[in-house]
Amino acid sequence: EVQLVQSGAEVKKPGESLRISCKGSGYGFTSYWIGWVRQMPGKGLEWMGIIYPGDSDTRYSPSFQGQVTISADKSINTAYLQWSSLKASDTAIYYCARRAEGAEYFQHWGQGTLVTVSS
Amino acid sequence: EIVLTQSPGTLSLSPGERATLSCRASRGVSSSYLAWYQQKPGQAPRLLIYGESNRATGIPDRFSGSGSGTDFTLTISRLEPEDFAVYYCQQYVSSPLTFGGGTKVEVK
Numbered sequence: 697e698v699q700l701v702q703s704g705a706e707v708k709k710p711g712e713s714l715r716i717s718c719k720g721s722g723y724g725f726t727s728y729w730i731g732w733v734r735q736m737p738g739k740g741l742e743w744m745g746i747i748y749p750g751d752s753d754t755r756y757s758p759s760f761q762g763q764v765t766i767s768a769d770k771s772i773n774t775a776y777l778q779w780s781s782l783k784a785s786d787t788a789i790y791y792c793a794r795r796a797e798g799a800e801y802f803q804h805w806g807q808g809t810l811v812t813v814s815s
Numbered sequence: 816e817i818v819l820t821q822s823p824g825t826l827s828l829s830p831g832e833r834a835t836l837s838c839r840a841s842r843g844v845s846s847s848y849l850a851w852y853q854q855k856p857g858q859a860p861r862l863l864i865y866g867e868s869n870r871a872t873g874i875p876d877r878f879s880g881s882g883s884g885t886d887f888t889l890t891i892s893r894l895e896p897e898d899f900a901v902y903y904c905q906q907y908v909s910s911p912l913t914f915g916g917g918t919k920v921e922v923k
Binding site: 733743758 | 852854871
């Protein structure tokens with residue numbers, strides 16, 4: 697069974713750094729792209745970017761380029777999303793999702809990580 | 816960037832009724848590159864339809880997708896209690912990938 701298990705909720709202050717994780721299991725982790733999707737409170741879904749753990753090839757949405765960093769450690773089947781300096785507007789639920797083979801829709805989703813940024 | 820506009824914002828229907836959800840693209844999207852997701856409160860999105868009309872694993876056949884060019888439709892033939900949720904379309908013909916703003920299907 698394909699599973700994506702994300703790290704737990706975080707409460708941070710503006711200006712702090714953060715890395716959240718997404719651990720894949722039940723499939724060949726290095727062979728499928730993993731994407732990150734933001735959902736701000738009460739709002740819709742926004743694609744942030746995507747990484748291929750096999751070679752760490754990474755693409756970003758222009759809206760998130762330079763704002764976050766996506767990475768992966770294939771030795772532990774884990775993808776990451778990180779911020780160097782959080783803002784209050786980063787408050788959201790962040791989902792990781794595994795892309796389908798050969799097409800950019802998302803077949804499997806993590807449970808989401810709530811990030812709250814507040815002074 | 817392709818903008819997807821979903822309508823209506825909210826659809827109020829009763830169990831057993833037919834739901835018709837619209838997704839309009841700002842420019843042409845091959846029907847092979849459109850997906851639909853369902854999201855219930857407190858849950859992650861779930862893939863329903865991909866390639867415009869293919870149901871994902873485990874999705875009942877009361878869900879169907881259709882359309883072409885810039886206009887796409889998700890149809891739920893007879894609403895079951897578990898179908899009341901928010902539905903999103905997504906295009907994957909070009910980067911950046913984009914989602915529609917969602918349609919909430921609520922109990923009338």
